[in-house]
Amino acid sequence: xxxxxxxxxASYPKSGNTWFRVVLSAYLDxxxxxxxxxxxxxGMIGSSRLWVDDVAGFDTADLTPAEIERLxxxxxxxxxxxxxxxGYHKIHDAYLYNDAGExxxxxxxxxxxxxxxxxxxxxxxxxxxxxxxxIDRAIKLMSSPNASLSRNDKGLNPQMMQRMGTWSSHVESxxxxxxxxxxxxxxxxxxxxxxxxxxxxxxxLGLTVDHEKLARAISLAAFDKLSHQEKSGGFRERPSKAxxxxxxxxxGGWRKSLTTDQVVRIVADHGAVMKRFGYLDAHGEPV
Amino acid sequence: xxxxxxxxxxxxxxxxDLPELPQLSGLAQxxxxxxxxxxxxxxxxxxxEWVQLSPYAWTTPTAFMLFVPDVAWFLIEGGRTIRVAPIGxxxxxxxxxxxxxxxxxxxxxxxxxxxxxxxxxxxxDACMLCLGVSGAGKSxxxxxxxxxxxxxxxxxxxxxxxxxxxxxxxxxxxxxRDAAERLALSTGSLDRIRPQMEKFNLPLPKTLVSAxxxxxxVFLLGKHEKPDFELTHLNGIARFGPLMANTxxxxxxxxxxxxxxxxxxxxxxxxxxxxxxxxxxxxxFDIDGLVDxxxxxxxxVPVA
Numbered sequence: 001x002x003x004x005x006x007x008x009x010a011s012y013p014k015s016g017n018t019w020f021r022v023v024l025s026a027y028l029d030x031x032x033x034x035x036x037x038x039x040x041x042x043g044m045i046g047s048s049r050l051w052v053d054d055v056a057g058f059d060t061a062d063l064t065p066a067e068i069e070r071l072x073x074x075x076x077x078x079x080x081x082x083x084x085x086x087g088y089h090k091i092h093d094a095y096l097y098n099d100a101g102e103x104x105x106x107x108x109x110x111x112x113x114x115x116x117x118x119x120x121x122x123x124x125x126x127x128x129x130x131x132x133x134x135i136d137r138a139i140k141l142m143s144s145p146n147a148s149l150s151r152n153d154k155g156l157n158p159q160m161m162q163r164m165g166t167w168s169s170h171v172e173s174x175x176x177x178x179x180x181x182x183x184x185x186x187x188x189x190x191x192x193x194x195x196x197x198x199x200x201x202x203x204x205l206g207l208t209v210d211h212e213k214l215a216r217a218i219s220l221a222a223f224d225k226l227s228h229q230e231k232s233g234g235f236r237e238r239p240s241k242a243x244x245x246x247x248x249x250x251x252g253g254w255r256k257s258l259t260t261d262q263v264v265r266i267v268a269d270h271g272a273v274m275k276r277f278g279y280l281d282a283h284g285e286p287v
Numbered sequence: 288x289x290x291x292x293x294x295x296x297x298x299x300x301x302x303x304d305l306p307e308l309p310q311l312s313g314l315a316q317x318x319x320x321x322x323x324x325x326x327x328x329x330x331x332x333x334x335x336e337w338v339q340l341s342p343y344a345w346t347t348p349t350a351f352m353l354f355v356p357d358v359a360w361f362l363i364e365g366g367r368t369i370r371v372a373p374i375g376x377x378x379x380x381x382x383x384x385x386x387x388x389x390x391x392x393x394x395x396x397x398x399x400x401x402x403x404x405x406x407x408x409x410x411x412d413a414c415m416l417c418l419g420v421s422g423a424g425k426s427x428x429x430x431x432x433x434x435x436x437x438x439x440x441x442x443x444x445x446x447x448x449x450x451x452x453x454x455x456x457x458x459x460x461x462x463x464r465d466a467a468e469r470l471a472l473s474t475g476s477l478d479r480i481r482p483q484m485e486k487f488n489l490p491l492p493k494t495l496v497s498a499x500x501x502x503x504x505v506f507l508l509g510k511h512e513k514p515d516f517e518l519t520h521l522n523g524i525a526r527f528g529p530l531m532a533n534t535x536x537x538x539x540x541x542x543x544x545x546x547x548x549x550x551x552x553x554x555x556x557x558x559x560x561x562x563x564x565x566x567x568x569x570x571x572f573d574i575d576g577l578v579d580x581x582x583x584x585x586x587x588v589p590v591a
Contacts, residue, residue: 049421054538057344058355058389061421062461064483070356074342082339154485155465158422234512240570 005080005111007088014126015118016187022221031216043087047159069098073106080109093162095173107179112205115174118187121254132241142167143269168273296454325370328360340542351393361390366397381481400446401552402535407453409438413503418533423508427466451559452499458491511566519564526557
């Protein structure tokens with residue numbers, strides 16, 4: 001880990017990453033003016049093809065997924081150590097190694113990481129809407145060791161392929177990573193105790209926290225404001241298959257949107273990690 | 288015996304077979320560019336004159352070195368030679384992808400061209416450029432123009448000379464399987480650009496167009512969330528930024544200390560062309576509709 005370098009905002013999709021970035025963007029901007037969803041200034045996404053193409057000097061569009069994964073740690077290291085790049089970059093890849101045995105998220109390039117975590121019972125319906133698939137399909141993807149984002153062998157996706165694995169293995173890959181220090185932030189805590197939760201995460205990212213400014217930033221990033229802004233001006237990060245990026249943002253919505261069978265399956269797939277992070281009680285029941 | 292070829296207005300003598308390029312039968316003078324194999328290139332260059340630009344690229348005032356891991360080393364010197372060292376048992380199609388891409392791009396910078404990321408389509412007495420990031424749909428658009436009978440002068444790497452003319456580049460389009468399917472092109476008889484990829488070389492007629500074509504129109508292709516195409520003309524200084532942003536391998540150009548020349552080139556070129564930003568729907572766009580839109584726009588600004 002390096003003092004100056006890249007900070008990662010890591011999460012499984014639909015776990016509060018964008019909300020976190022909006023608050024961070026508003027905070028870095030002084031917490032004074034309305035947030036422009038389509039001009040978040042926090043950083044890039046780790047899977048950006050432009051980023052790797054620019055630094056490598058040749059096109060990832062002409063490389064296989066395994067070849068691209070071999071470049072990525074070196075590109076991040078170059079950006080951090082030689083291009084003086086800092087910033088807070090979203091990433092949906094699990095914390096994994098390439099076939100040369102190197103962590104794709106290069107620890108030398110990394111100055112900090114926050115892992116955003118959300119109850120998988122709430123992730124499933126949101127992820128389904130995000131992908132434009134039914135909830136059963138989303139549950140299956142969340143339990144698939146080979147799940148990935150932006151995989152397209154027949155064409156070009158603006159983003160490079162991101163290996164995610166299962167929801168559980170995604171969580172554990174980051175929070176148990178030995179090469180980097182990762183601050184874990186639960187979506188539910190961002191809701192319940194926003195000031196305290198964001199402050200702790202910002203501090204973990206090396207920011208000096210000004211509580212008044214943070215309070216203003218949190219207020220500017222209220223969910224209904226973001227949802228309203230998306231409805232009026234669109235959101236460039238909305239996947240084409242999703243009707244709306246900012247759907248409900250609620251906690252516990254699963255009680256209405258999931259069937260009993262779906263709840264049972266998610267708990268069977270992810271019980272151990274759910275318990276570890278307080279999403280199941282001592283009896284294994286969802287809280 | 289090296290084989291003789293032609294691309295970007297240069298005569299080329301190459302020890303590496305380049306089936307993508309039109310061949311020449313003989314030359315009265317030494318070739319402008321010599322491509323040779325050099326197995327001694329096996330590591331990063333050393334010496335104070337070398338500046339490292341990235342994990343994989345190094346430059347001096349007159350030389351440029353590129354390393355594509357597991358594929359090849361390339362040493363490009365003086366705008367006249369490219370030495371290539373394929374790595375291990377790599378297939379030559381893979382080597383050619385980067386030789387005819389980044390390596391030739393570096394050579395074109397060394398020769399003083401304005402090098403842009405996009406393609407050039409001949410419209411008769413003048414040509415249009417389509418610029419944009421990877422994934423914007425440039426190659427699909429070029430293939431659609433080609434299917435309508437237009438001559439595609441260059442795909443991916445466009446070299447523009449001091450008079451604002453685009454040079455005929457490599458007569459092929461690199462096209463993904465899904466784009467080919469959208470255009471109802473059969474990939475059955477096409478060669479893959481690399482054996483393990485679903486991306487193909489779509490050959491274009493090797494008509495030996497050696498004359499540069501004045502660039503009259505530049506379209507900046509992008510995407511948006513809306514369901515329709517949107518075309519916005521750019522005037523004056525607004526044309527400058529997109530040329531900088533769509534410079535091919537800007538990192539190379541800046542590292543080669545060509546910034547001042549490049550700024551001047553972009554400024555001059557911006558004054559010579561009509562430019563429009565074209566946004567297409569993020570998914571499922573009508574490629575024929577886009578060709579029609581650009582043709583209609585160009586017809587409003589006829590060649591003088």
